[in-house]
């Protein structure tokens with residue numbers, strides 16, 4: 435009967451059209467094999483893959499460390515300002531298709547400096563693409579400079595000051611190999627960043643223990659925790675994260691690809707939500723982990739029996755946790771409310 439027809443959008447349709455925000459995305463992790471091979475050829479950089487299939491075949495990881503080797507190798511083909519522009523523009527074109535309305539991008543300047551690339555080329559290329567996407571596609575963005583925690587913290591302050599002189603950085607982060615590299619070693623540069631009015635985030639509790647999340651909060655003064663999935667091992671920490679409303683930028687495909695969880699159906703995201711934590715879903719390094727934001731959301735929600743309502747909650751969390759102006763936040767929240775209320779979504 436006509437009146438019994440269910441008009442609700444399917445979960446994939448709902449997620450695809452939902453206005454979204456991405457808060458945990460390494461721009462170097464969006465380097466698809468096609469572009470990797472093109473740039474390697476164009477810049478005369480040797481990489482051990484001849485074909486796209488050979489590159490994809492190498493994207494099998496046992497843990498974070500084995501991924502990072504492949505990821506830094508990939509990053510080595512990025513040499514010119516134009517490369518950074520094209521890489522960033524390609525990601526933003528995906529954002530347009532996937533209805534990502536605001537994106538926060540990490541980048542790893544120390545990798546590029548070690549490859550002999552000028553900081554001006556890195557930041558200049560990324561920034562030009564961000565500016566063009568805002569103008570042409572109304573995608574707002576924020577650029578977050580990541581320090582690699584397995585490098586010496588000593589030169590970090592000077593690098594931060596150089597980057598700030600170039601402009602366009604809204605915050606700093608901490609990434610790379612976690613185990614054996616506690617966040618506290620980077621106390622000084624995080625204190626300087628705080629005094630400059632920059633936002634602060636750090637990867638913690640991805641492979642590392644809850645103690646690293648405590649340090650990121652108490653020693654580095656971070657506003658968000660990247661990953662943070664191991665927080666559930668420490669109930670006192672969970673209380674702290676809930677009470678202080680600290681957002682977690684969770685990346686389900688990444689966690690499965692790097693063997694933090696066996697499969698999506700055993701991921702703890704639903705338990706994190708149930709514990710009252712401020713959870714968001716993100717793609718981390720989508721070219722390496724099998725999908726962008728929509729794929730992460732659709733597959734995770736389906737595998738964990740979560741709903742379109744949960745998708746809306748996750749996106750409200752992401753908007754609220756974003757480093758954008760209050761005006762932009764209000765406008766994104768309004769877009770979300772209107773989308774949630776539209777009759778064809780059947781919520």
Ligand code: HPA
Nearest residue numbers: 460609610611637718719
């Ligand atoms: O998931 C990650 N963890 C730590 N460092 C990284 N650098 C790129 N991706 C990651």
Ligand SMILES: [Zn+2]
Nearest residue numbers: 609637660718
């Ligand atoms: Zn990450």
